[in-house]
Amino acid sequence: MDHLWTPWRYRFLQEPQPNGGCIFCDKPAEQRDAENFILHRAQHNFVILNLYPYTTGHLMIVPFRHVATLEEAGIEVRAEMIELAAQAEQLLRAAYRPEGLNIGLNLGKCAGAGIAAHLHLHVLPRWTGDANFMSVIGETRVIPEDLADTYAKLHQGWA
Numbered sequence: 001m002d003h004l005w006t007p008w009r010y011r012f013l014q015e016p017q018p019n020g021g022c023i024f025c026d027k028p029a030e031q032r033d034a035e036n037f038i039l040h041r042a043q044h045n046f047v048i049l050n051l052y053p054y055t056t057g058h059l060m061i062v063p064f065r066h067v068a069t070l071e072e073a074g075i076e077v078r079a080e081m082i083e084l085a086a087q088a089e090q091l092l093r094a095a096y097r098p099e100g101l102n103i104g105l106n107l108g109k110c111a112g113a114g115i116a117a118h119l120h121l122h123v124l125p126r127w128t129g130d131a132n133f134m135s136v137i138g139e140t141r142v143i144p145e146d147l148a149d150t151y152a153k154l155h156q157g158w159a
């Protein structure tokens with residue numbers, strides 16, 4: 001891997017969307033959850049692995065409805081997002097023993113949202129030194145685990 005991503009300024013997918021569609025609308029509609037790394041479907045939101053993780057276990061909680069802001073999402077969707085974040089926290093702690101976690105939203109392009117039109121809540125485990133690891137050793141950032149392995153671990157936890 002020779003990638004350089006920062007947690008709040010990543011791009012979810014570099015590949016263009018053929019239909020000009022929204023990846024957070026398209027992926028759950030495809031009904032291929034394992035291939036799309038969708039870990040869990042709740043009532044109002046789904047949980048999906050970030051294809052370009054900042055750290056192992058980097059996932060996102062996303063409303064099924066195409067909304068850009070917490071305000072538009074409404075109280076039920078928001079409440080469930082936080083509940084799912086709590087479940088993610090628990091599963092990530094059990095699977096990866098992180099020293100901390102980042103849980104956050106970027107609303108709008110200038111705030112770092114890769115896909116500003118569709119709200120998504122990042123949850124990622126953190127370890128001391130993970131952010132400056134790359135600057136210490138130079139060009140290469142090591143993502144230590146394959147996404148399929150991450151999927152298997154976390155999907156089991158939700159199932």
Ligand SMILES: [Zn+2]
Pocket residue numbers: 022023024025026065066067117118
């Ligand atoms: Zn969408």
